[in-house]
Amino acid sequence: MATKVLFVGGTGQISLPCVAEAVEAGHEVTLFNRGKSDVALPPGVSVIAGDMKDPASYRQLGEQQWDVVCQFMVFTPEQMAQDIAVFTGRVGQYVFISSASVYEKPARHYVITEQTPAINPFWKYSQDKIACETMLQASTGLPWTIVRPSHTVRTGLPTMMGPADTTVQRLLDGKPIIVAGDGATPWTLTRSADFAVPFVRLFAHPDALGEIFHITSDRGYSWDAIHTAIAAGLGVQAQIVHVPTDTLVRFNPEWEGPLRGDKSWSALFDNTKIKSVVGEFECAEVLETVLEEPLAHLRRRMAAGLKVDAGFDQLIGQIAAAQSALGQ
Structure with missing residues (x-):
């Protein structure tokens, strides 16, 4: 008998x-989404189709x-409360896609495991994911598994x-x-296609119930190496x-969450736990x-004309000039 699987979302960066x-x-797969993706x-x-x-x-x-x-589409405690009400007693396994950004910043150890505390004082996105996890763990009658992807790539380039x-x-230019x-x-990068294999192996797995897993590559790269490789893929050299x-946060306070709450810190992961369950x-x-x-996705966008954020472009130029002037 086929396993009936519902994806809330299902056409996104990781979920597709x-x-x-x-x-x-x-598996017998059904998607619930707004039906606007092509x-x-x-x-x-x-x-x-629904919302x-x-x-x-x-x-x-x-x-x-x-x-x-x-x-894949719950980001706030209010949304989690709705899911708990809708699915309790109706689901064999509820898999919540959280985020590896919930892990303690700064981490006490340079390698992150599932035992690393979920504490992020800098980013509301991560704080809301932590709150969702807490609500789910406190619920009754809804067998859950929490999965924390890190930086997972498919269509978007992993710039800092x-x-x-x-x-x-x-x-x-x-x-x-x-x-x-x-x-x-x-910084760890994981392809969405590589993430998908162990993720699907968690479906209906008894050892996954009531457990938290991150799923990532075992390899990290420096941010300079990432940007240099992107430039090389474009046939240019990066001026970093x-x-x-x-x-940066003084120039733009909105960067505090994504930087202090995530990308400024080392992100190396121990995947022993997920491998012990799914192989x-x-x-x-x-x-x-x-x-x-x-x-490849970028080249398709380039053919149609890249959409440039003029404000961001101007601000980066201003900051780069100010920083470079310090060495003159």
Whole structure:
């Protein structure tokens, strides 16, 4: 008997390869989303058009029995409360996609495990994910698994400061780009297709219930190496200006969350726990291979004309000039 799997979302950066992997594994897959994406879905996938913001239509999902529900679209405690109400007693396994950004900043140890505390005083996004995890763990009657992806790539380029396409345009124009800190901080990148394999193996797995897992590559890269490889993929050289995180946040307080709450810190992960449950899995480790798919998507966007954020472009130029002037 096929496992009935519901994806809330299912066409996004991480979820689309997971849908394909679930179909490949023989699961009966249904997606619930607004139906506005034009991405091609694997044959046999059913789609229920709807919106989480419409409580009446969303409650109808709870009128069906699901073996597994994969929730990619919950970001706030209010949304988690709705899911607990809708799915309790109707689901064999509720898989909540959280974020590795919830881990303690700064971490007490340079290698992150699931035992690393979930404490992020800098970023509301991460704080809301922590609150969602806490609510789910306190619930009754909803068997749960929490999965924490780190920086997972498919369509978007992994630049340190976004929007990424504006950074790309600066590279193409021979303008300097900014990396926070000294550029040597190690950062883990995982392809979405590599994430999908162990993720789907968690479906209906008894040892996954009531457990938290992160799923990442075992390899980290410096931020300078990442940006240099992106530039090389574009056929240009990167002019990197290093700027302290504190300085960047003074220029733009909105960067405090993404930088102090995430990308300024080392992010290396121990995947022993997930491998002990689902077995070994492979992730691409050569940086150029990791960047192949996002660079291919970038080239398609370039053919249509990149959308540049003029305000971000101007601010990066201003900061880069100010930092460079210190050495003159």
